[in-house]
Amino acid sequence: MADKYQNKYRIPTARHPHWDYGTNGAYFITICTENRQCFLGKCENGKMKLSTVGAIAQGFWYEIPKHFPFVELGEFVVMPNHIHGVLILNKNGFDENIIDSIDNIIDPVETRQCLVSTTEHVSTNNDDKTIGQKRFRNQGKNTVSSIIGSYKSICTKHIHATFPSMNFEWQTRFWDNIIRDDEAFNTISQYIINNPLNWEGDKFFGEEIKPE
Template structure:
């Protein structure tokens, strides 16, 4: 769980940042949970995450995101028993001399859920369909049977990247005899504005397994 000082900073009960282009250069802290926060990916032992085969699939596909989206850089991430935390940088202006983003921006912070419907989504990583934008009362996949392609989705946006990750993971995991696996239809993002925030979130991700008993996605200690 994030320290108390992070609670109000990263948890904002508001609609998604309007008119913000989630396909532009930016660094994002993303949290993706399994449906009903069921423990699919393994278990915590002595403060360390022990991935099972399903967890290894989620880890593999997260690591492969930059290979399919060349404008994306992956930073710290962790696969937990029922969720994934990760930092993604969308960087369309690469400085080849140091492999860093040539242009930096100042961002407004927000953390909101985004619907990623089960139908109408390409299962091929790198073929982006975009994502629908919803407020915090968005339904889960089973509750929202009307899910599908949304003409307002923007290709190559943060939502489309996460949508593809979830889609290929689900397909692979279900083929591994876990046919009932599902993600929560929403995911949460926080726009990282500066190096101080970036470093704090990196530290949070690295220490997340050791703080499992206090983690916000632990069903026994859910504060969000």
């Protein structure tokens, strides 16, 4: 996996609220199901057995570069109640005005409701807002937030269409981590690969909350 990073996305030290999540770089993404419910499959003997819902989640993740051609996918795994994946944004040579977006085939209002995990309180004075705060309600096109919001929305629509009686939802927010160098990239990639093997020690193991 090191050849995917090769220090070409080295990130300067920056606090998350001041980071533009539309910037070239590698991002470690974690998305949980609502209430950590195990809709996505079962992990047995260190291997995932995907449910139909999990297969839908997996399939649409691999579709991301078709709609956002400046995105390259790193390692990815579907776990019983969450997914982990690496998105690599490289917009060099792309005209953002003509980049296709999966938003074209889903409800953009629903997409905007997915807020990045690093969002903070929004100032009433627009001039005082950080980059992250300005994206609180307007994520901008072709950012990590808009990509993940689109992904979550299209998955949910297809899952609800396939299982109308299933109360499937993603957790409202998601976790992101800016990958700053090759060492971090390789460590995170191995973590994702080994996640099924380490499921019982995972922080999300046994966290399922039964709806009342």
